[in-house]
Amino acid sequence: xxxxxxxxxxxxxxxxxxxxxxxxxxxxxxxxxxxxxxxxxxxxxxxxxxxxxxxxxxxxxxxxxxxxxxxxxxxxxxxxxxxxxxxxxxxxxxxxxxxxxxxxxxxxxxxxxxxxxxxxxxxxxxxxxxxxxxxxxxxxxxxxxxxxxxxxxxxxxxxxxxxxxxxxxxxxxxxxxxxxxxxxxxxxxxxxxxxxxxxxxxxxxxxxxxxxxxxxxxxxxxxxxxxxxxxxxxxxxxxxxxxxxxxxxxxxxxxxxxxxxxxxxxxxxxxxxxxxxxxxxxxxxxxxxxxxxxxxxxxxxxxxxxxxxx
Amino acid sequence: xxxxxxxxxxxxxxxxxxxxxxxxxxxxxxxxxxxxxxxxxxxxxxxxxxxxxxxxxxxxxxxxxxxxxxxxxxxxxxxxxxxxxxxxxxxxxxxxxxxxxxxxxxxxxxxxxxxxxxxxxxxxxxxxxxxxxxxxxxxxxxxxxxxxxxxxxxxxxxxxxxxxxxxxxxxxxxxxxxxxxxxxxxxxxxxxxxxxxxxxxxxxxxxxxxxxxxxxxxxxxxxxxxxxxxxxxxxxxxxxxxxxxxxxxxxxxxxxxxxxxxxxxxxxxxxxxxxxxxxxxxxxxxxxxxxxxxxxxxxxxxxxxxxxxxxxxxxxxxxxxxxxxxxxxxxxxxxxxxxxxxxxxxxxxxxxxxxxxxxxxxxxxxxxxxxxxxxxxxxxxxxxxxxxxx
Ligand SMILES: Nc1ncnc2c1ncn2[C@@H]1O[C@H](COP(=O)(O)OP(=O)(O)OP(=O)(O)O)[C@@H](O)[C@H]1O
Ligand SMILES: [Mg+2]
Numbered sequence: 243x244x245x246x247x248x249x250x251x252x253x254x255x256x257x258x259x260x261x262x263x264x265x266x267x268x269x270x271x272x273x274x275x276x277x278x279x280x281x282x283x284x285x286x287x288x289x290x291x292x293x294x295x296x297x298x299x300x301x302x303x304x305x306x307x308x309x310x311x312x313x314x315x316x317x318x319x320x321x322x323x324x325x326x327x328x329x330x331x332x333x334x335x336x337x338x339x340x341x342x343x344x345x346x347x348x349x350x351x352x353x354x355x356x357x358x359x360x361x362x363x364x365x366x367x368x369x370x371x372x373x374x375x376x377x378x379x380x381x382x383x384x385x386x387x388x389x390x391x392x393x394x395x396x397x398x399x400x401x402x403x404x405x406x407x408x409x410x411x412x413x414x415x416x417x418x419x420x421x422x423x424x425x426x427x428x429x430x431x432x433x434x435x436x437x438x439x440x441x442x443x444x445x446x447x448x449x450x451x452x453x454x455x456x457x458x459x460x461x462x463x464x465x466x467x468x469x470x471x472x473x474x475x476x477x478x479x480x481x482x483x484x485x486x487x488x489x490x491x492x493x494x495x496x497x498x499x500x501x502x503x504x505x506x507x508x509x510x511x512x513x514x515x516x517x518x519x520x521x522x523x524x525x526x527x528x529x530x531x532x533x534x535x536x537x538x539x540x541x542x543x544x545x546x547x548x549x550x551x552x
Numbered sequence: 553x554x555x556x557x558x559x560x561x562x563x564x565x566x567x568x569x570x571x572x573x574x575x576x577x578x579x580x581x582x583x584x585x586x587x588x589x590x591x592x593x594x595x596x597x598x599x600x601x602x603x604x605x606x607x608x609x610x611x612x613x614x615x616x617x618x619x620x621x622x623x624x625x626x627x628x629x630x631x632x633x634x635x636x637x638x639x640x641x642x643x644x645x646x647x648x649x650x651x652x653x654x655x656x657x658x659x660x661x662x663x664x665x666x667x668x669x670x671x672x673x674x675x676x677x678x679x680x681x682x683x684x685x686x687x688x689x690x691x692x693x694x695x696x697x698x699x700x701x702x703x704x705x706x707x708x709x710x711x712x713x714x715x716x717x718x719x720x721x722x723x724x725x726x727x728x729x730x731x732x733x734x735x736x737x738x739x740x741x742x743x744x745x746x747x748x749x750x751x752x753x754x755x756x757x758x759x760x761x762x763x764x765x766x767x768x769x770x771x772x773x774x775x776x777x778x779x780x781x782x783x784x785x786x787x788x789x790x791x792x793x794x795x796x797x798x799x800x801x802x803x804x805x806x807x808x809x810x811x812x813x814x815x816x817x818x819x820x821x822x823x824x825x826x827x828x829x830x831x832x833x834x835x836x837x838x839x840x841x842x843x844x845x846x847x848x849x850x851x852x853x854x855x856x857x858x859x860x861x862x863x864x865x866x867x868x869x870x871x872x873x874x875x876x877x878x879x880x881x882x883x884x885x886x887x888x889x890x891x892x893x894x895x896x897x898x899x900x901x902x903x904x905x906x907x908x909x910x911x912x913x914x915x916x917x918x919x920x921x922x923x924x925x926x927x928x929x930x931x932x933x934x935x936x937x938x939x940x941x942x
Contacts, residue, residue, distance in 0.1 A: 288771075291774075291775055293771050293774055293775070310774075311779065313777035313778070313779075314777070316775060316776060316777040317777040319775065321772070321775045323768060323771065323772060325768045326768070327766075327768035327769050327771065327772040328769075329558065329561075329562065329763065329769065330565075330763075331561060331562040331564075331565035331566070331763060332558065332561055332562070332565075336558075336561060340554055340557075340558050341772070341776075343554035343557075344554055344773070344776035344777070344778055345776060345777060388772075
């Protein structure tokens, strides 16, 4: 097991930031830590890295207890912080070389690793640039390069795509998958469920410092009774018709806002056909129709009663 | 030595601003130390201006008093009242100032009319302004006595004014005495060096330390397989090297400027020891400020206030000899005071005996004590903060 966290408790004064938080991550996984803002993701990461003292619990990495002076463990970890942590005074190349040099002493080897990292994040044209001159997306890429240049076994990324345009985001996500294919275990925190769904093989959903559910995304979606969500554009739906829709089989809820009817279904097949048949029977003409499979947001919604992003 | 290398890369980045500061500081110190020499020379000539009084009014007590006052320390030249002769005298610098007293001046003055004395002087000369001032001072004092005490006879008035002015004059002379006698020029350079050194070091050291203290970077460093001790040691080593480099650079410059005089100066080792002690003090203040300040914008303000303020009340810009005892007592709680004190003592050393050098070494030791104290406080604050963060 790469990471084994048991019953971690961390308080900031009166605030319980981690409440008996547990986590097991196996070698080779892309593991997602999904939770809304303030749910304790960064706190959990900082505790795992021994950057924060915690009140209770045990943390093991690579099967050994993690401590501030566990340098042999730290040697194999790459960390990409939520806040960009680079020297403004150093160029892109110098920054990567600095952080890589904290792990790799051999100059020749380091030169190769730095070069590889620069190419990996696509900053070839910006080697001599200083961080001030980089756009938000490029800065994030530099932040990542600084964390992964030494080819660690375990890479922890704390919201590496915050404030990044969709294109950069995609290239970052692809890069992370590539690192995983090269053998690294990945821990990825985010409050974007789309990202986590896209790249993570296993996911833990957390809120208020607690683990709510763990599993693959299929397992997580299977945990809830919620199924697909149907959306139909139409005018003039009457209140009693909405009531009738709510009584259709497998329908768990329905809302109508004057132009758009949203129907939530649990499992079951042919939900859309049944709904459309009903609407035709009522001689209601409708516009576009969508059916969406359940998302992690639905999972989160069902467990906590609130949306991932409020 | 990754951190150590980064230290100098960060230093290099803050180099342009440091160099600008340095250039300005050096310029200012050169002007300052140049000025002190000029002032000393000026002070001397001013006191013996060659001047003439052309009296068309008659031998009144008031005018006699004025003439006596002007002749004090200056050289009074007898000239006939002949405009061509006067012009020649001025042209050949026989005199540089001629007072022209018109007929009826004394009567009109005593009657309370606002009258002035005409003067012919070498154009734009400092001596001219100096004499103007002397005359203005005499007449305004006389005016004051006349108005305050209308019953005085002309003789009494003149005597009172003479007495009044005599007091002030002797004080003025004493100041000049303290300031200039036998002090080698480079002593002034070394005095202003305190400011250059401290301003430059606080700014640079703080800038670098604040870079390394940024919470995100610190945390990032803590993730690496490198003891915090090692990171701190490398940063400290960088600071130490920078300190020695700054000190050596300023000393080197002093050799360039005052080479021979310095090399043959017996107090040289003490001069070097004193500046080095103060460099350590500056470093420790840099540490302390960086442990207190969190934003780069506040830093430059703070570093200016600290370095200027410290130097000002410790007598770097104003000679300690003319500062009030109260200020000096307060300043003795500051390291720069001891630096200046030692520097002055070194400058006025006539012979090197344990009796004369003893107090100097004491001042140097006191500075080292300050440095140690500042380091300890800075360490304490950083430790507290680290515990607080967790
Ligand atoms: N140093 C601190 N002192 C006090 N409270 C803190 C501190 N750091 C975090 N918290 C609180 O702990 C809780 C968890 O914060 P944390 O930063 O771990 O959340 P997060 O899941 O990383 O959020 P985000 O998605 O915004 O990064 C929040 O309520 C936060 O306000
Ligand atoms: Mg966070």
